[in-house]
Amino acid sequence: MKKILFIIIVIAFTFSGCEKDDICDPNTPTTPRLVISFFDRTNSTPKNVTNLKVIGEKMTEGIIFNENALVESDKYITNGNKISIPLKTNAESTTYRFILNYNDPNPALVNEDVIKFNYTHLNTFVSRACGYKTTFTLDRNSPFILTDSDNLEGFWMQAVYVQEPNIEFENETHIKVYL
Amino acid sequence: MLSLFTVQAQETTANKTTITNKTETKPVKPTPKKVVTQEVKQDSIPVKTDRYGVRFGVDLYKLTRGFYDSDYKGIEFTGDYRLTKKYYLAAELGIENKTTDDDRLNTTTKGTYLKAGFDYNLYENWLDMENIISIGLRYGFSTFSQELNSYKIYNSDPYWGELPPEVSGEKFSGLSASWIEVNAGVKAKVFNNVFVGFSVQLKTLVSNKKPNNFDNLYIPGFNRTYDGNFGIGFNYTVSYFIPIYKKKIVIPETEAKK
Numbered sequence: 001m002k003k004i005l006f007i008i009i010v011i012a013f014t015f016s017g018c019e020k021d022d023i024c025d026p027n028t029p030t031t032p033r034l035v036i037s038f039f040d041r042t043n044s045t046p047k048n049v050t051n052l053k054v055i056g057e058k059m060t061e062g063i064i065f066n067e068n069a070l071v072e073s074d075k076y077i078t079n080g081n082k083i084s085i086p087l088k089t090n091a092e093s094t095t096y097r098f099i100l101n102y103n104d105p106n107p108a109l110v111n112e113d114v115i116k117f118n119y120t121h122l123n124t125f126v127s128r129a130c131g132y133k134t135t136f137t138l139d140r141n142s143p144f145i146l147t148d149s150d151n152l153e154g155f156w157m158q159a160v161y162v163q164e165p166n167i168e169f170e171n172e173t174h175i176k177v178y179l
Numbered sequence: 180m181l182s183l184f185t186v187q188a189q190e191t192t193a194n195k196t197t198i199t200n201k202t203e204t205k206p207v208k209p210t211p212k213k214v215v216t217q218e219v220k221q222d223s224i225p226v227k228t229d230r231y232g233v234r235f236g237v238d239l240y241k242l243t244r245g246f247y248d249s250d251y252k253g254i255e256f257t258g259d260y261r262l263t264k265k266y267y268l269a270a271e272l273g274i275e276n277k278t279t280d281d282d283r284l285n286t287t288t289k290g291t292y293l294k295a296g297f298d299y300n301l302y303e304n305w306l307d308m309e310n311i312i313s314i315g316l317r318y319g320f321s322t323f324s325q326e327l328n329s330y331k332i333y334n335s336d337p338y339w340g341e342l343p344p345e346v347s348g349e350k351f352s353g354l355s356a357s358w359i360e361v362n363a364g365v366k367a368k369v370f371n372n373v374f375v376g377f378s379v380q381l382k383t384l385v386s387n388k389k390p391n392n393f394d395n396l397y398i399p400g401f402n403r404t405y406d407g408n409f410g411i412g413f414n415y416t417v418s419y420f421i422p423i424y425k426k427k428i429v430i431p432e433t434e435a436k437k
Contacts, residue, residue, distance in 0.1 A: 022282075030333040056338065063338055086336040094339075123332060123345070125392045130333045131283025132345075 024130035031133045032170045033084035034117065041158045041178035046081040049179070053077055053102035054085055057095035077102060084170060089134040093118045097149070100156045111156040112149035118142050119167070136167040144175070227428040230309065231261045234374065236418025241273065250278040253399075257416050259298060264426075267298040269315060271414075275399040283331040284396065285344070290323020290354075292400030298364070309420075311366040311376070318359055319382070321399045324352035325390065351390035356398045358384045358410065372420040382410035 024030070040047040053076050055062045062076035063085055069075045087094045095116040101109040118139035123132045138144070143162045148155060159178040167174050238255035245252045255273035262268050271294040278287045296317035302310055329344040364378025382401055387408075389395050397403055401410045 024283075024333055026335070030335055033336055059338075063336075084336075086334065086338045088339050089332050089334060090342055123330075125330075125394065126333060128281055128284060128394065128396055131281075131331045132333065134332050134334070 022129055024127070028126060028130050029133070029169060030126060030130055031086075031089060032135065032167050033086045034136075034167055034175065035082065035084050035170060035173050036175045036177055037082045037163075037173040039081075039176060039178050044178075047179060048079055048081045049100060050079060051077050051100070051102045051104065052079070052083070053099045054083065055097045055099070057097070073103070082173070087117060087119065087121075087136055087167070089121060089123075092120065098157070108153075111153050112151075113155055113157050114147045114149060115157075115160070116145040116147075118144065138162055138165040138167070138174070140165070227306070228425040229261075229264060229428060230420075230422045231424050231426055232420055232422040233258065233260045234418045234420045236374070236376075236416040238271075238273070238414040238416050240413065240415040241275070250280065252276040255414060257414070257418060262297070265300045267300065267311075267313070267315075268295075269298045269317070270295040271317070271400075273400055277397055277399075278328070279397050279403070281396070283333065285328040285330070286396055287326045287328060288323055288397040288399065289326075290321055290399040292319060292321035292323075292398075294319040294360070294400060298362075309368050311364070311374075313366070314361070314363050316359070316361060317380075318357065318385075319400050320355070320357045321401060322353075322355045323399050324350060324354060325393070325395065325397075326350045327393065349393075351393055354388050354390060354395060356384060356387045356395060356401060358382045358398075358401050358408075360410075360412065362412075366416075366418070368420075372422070374418045374420060375416070376418065377413070377415045380412035380414075382412060384408035384410070 038047050038049050039045065053062045054065075063083075064075050065078035065080075065083065066075050069077075085096060093116055095114065098113050098115065100111045100113075104110050119136040120139070121134050121136045123134050125131075126133050143165060144160060146155070146157060146160055156179055157177050161176045161178075162174070163176050164172055164174045234257075236257040238257065241253045241255050253273060253275035255271055257269070257271050259267040259269040272292070274291045276287070276289045278285065294317040296315055298311070298313040298315035300311045300313050302312040304310060327347040327349045329346050331344050332342060334341075360380045360382040362378045362380040364376055366374045366376030368374050384401070384404075387395055387398075387404075395404055398410075400412075402412050404410065
């Protein structure tokens with residue numbers, strides 16, 4: 001009898017493997033952003049952009065690239081060679097304005113190109129805490145449409161290529177831009 | 180009935196005295212049997228008996244929850260059968276319909292479950308008490324379906340704004356799960372054959388048939404699931420004991436033989 005009791009108590013203690021699962025772990029892959037990398041068109045090496053600001057269509061504020069910037073306006077500016085931008089999860093396309101040399105004292109250097117990304121999206125289950133995520137597949141025939149802005153200063157993006165049409169993870173480049 | 184039983188029991192222990200008693204009482208036919216027992220008790224050791232039988236009950240917590248929680252409807256029936264002095268075969272049968280509203284998901288689970296196992300009574304009852312403080316083990320099995328009512332998409336970058344929940348209505352059926360649980364419980368006799376009790380259960384999943392592109396967030400009988408296999412449960416029961424037969428307690432008999 002005592003042995004059976006002991007065994008039952010031991011089993012009861014092995015149950016204590018519970019974890020907190022109400023908060024979505026930031027490391028869980030959820031809805032991915034579109035990753036765009038910039039390259040030098042002469043030698044195909046990664047190239048930093050200068051004061052790039054990216055604004056969504058019909059949006060007033062740009063995408064925050066630098067959360068910790070001291071000056072408010074610097075948060076929306078990037079000088080790196082890679083950006084991640086969110087796609088709309090409830091639409092079949094997302095349009096962004098890419099403004100190079102934003103707020104440059106020389107207005108001739110400011111150059112704006114517009115890209116419309118076309119895609120299909122799929123919602124998949126992640127977990128109780130995270131809910132669902134949306135993954136995207138760029139349209140096979142017309143993955144993007146590159147247009148110039150209203151003031152025709154020409155394209156700063158010399159060439160745009162699709163590297164990975166399936167947008168599922170953020171640790172890879174989906175779009176390559178040569179400048 | 181009760182007195183008849185005791186007479187029978189005592190006849191075996193003190194057979195010689197009862198025989199003499201019988202011969203004395205035989206001519207007086209209309210005398211009630213109670214008189215006989217009284218006479219016997221005077222010259223024999225009082226004998227303890229244990230009652231054996233089945234007990235049927237219902238979980239009041241599940242039953243009443245439906246009245247105040249519009250997201251829940253369910254019932255659980257419990258039953259046990261006394262096998263030996265300490266061991267009881269025990270089972271629970273239930274049906275549940277529960278809507279779970281999480282931050283990002285709203286699902287409705289419907290299904291039935293059966294749990295079977297045993298309870299071991301740790302409590303040493305005095306005299307004719309029949310209380311139970313038990314620990315036990317169960318194997319549980321449930322078949323159920325889930326319906327995804329609505330869900331939210333997790334987007335770490337809220338640039339385009341947080342979207343309202345998407346209405347789904349997708350149904351996942353033919354699901355099943357099984358588990359082992361350890362329970363600790365109390366049952367107290369309140370009057371006659373009526374018992375009230377409660378128990379707590381710790382559960383661990385043995386099998387869990389999950390749907391494609393979804394998870395079993397709630398399993399009838401097992402309750403809410405966690406990241407691991409762990410689960411907890413609780414019930415509050417009222418039960419009725421139906422005695423089938425009696426067994427003498429062995430210890431006083433051996434003492435008498437000395």
